[in-house]
Amino acid sequence: MHLQLDDRDDYIAFYREFGYAVIKGVFGPGDIRELGEAFDRVQARALSHGGSFRHQNVFFRVAQDRALGRIVRYAQWPSYFDEVLARFRTDRRLLEIVAPLLGTDLKQIINQMHWKPPGAEMVEFGYHQDIRFRRPRSAYRAPEQSYVQTAIAIDPHRRENGAMTLYPGSHKLGELAFPERGRVMDRAKSEDDLLAMGLDPGNIVDLILDPGDVAFWNLNTIHGSGPNTSRMDRRVYLNGYVRADACDRGEWAFRGGEPCPLGDPVLVHYEDLHSRPHPHYVDDV
């Protein structure tokens, strides 16, 4: 189903029914060029470090890939240091998408860039629901209704380059007890995980995006993503918003619909923000 930003009623209805939706052409070629350059800048910066690196909420996950050597899997909260990424995190076009679901007073939990460089062997995400990452749970009230995850496609997003795949309607199943088998980003996307939950892998759909499209999904929507067997990267810029009155964590993104710039970092995920605020390497790569 191809929806445009103007088809607000349709994409909200689609989201409510299936737990995700795609809006075509939200961002134009100029926007995507700017974002693509930001991806290159942040990737180079992350690789300038010897391993995974944290400074306050900023985190670069660097991994050792069997085929390519050191690669960047993701960067968290680049908007603290990159003006372009900061501008897009509070872009009104993203607000317009989520406001019908969440209102216009929003905090942000996810500000994240993902890469899947061509030829890399270890870039899959096992099937999961994002609700598992919303911790501590006591900081979130009714997270399934008060939180929406968005993704801006920078590259074409196809099965060959490791598109996300989703289980439509799975947001209605509640939080499922996926087997705890290490980090989601270290697991291959496997139909066995769905079968183990009594779910039919035949229901899975590919999330097909073109550059500038925006996908958004519910915290309970089951999704994962496969390997990149193409010659093209597969980059997405993720921004996750929560109704401010339903969450004790996160950076303000919009107040009364007005963009909120970042200041001194506040608690989002990094529990040691105040006790260990200095830059350091994280040695679990």
Ligand SMILES: O=C(O)CCC(=O)C(=O)O
């Ligand atoms: O980038 C991807 O393919 C996976 C994204 C994902 O699963 C997530 O952000 O929860």
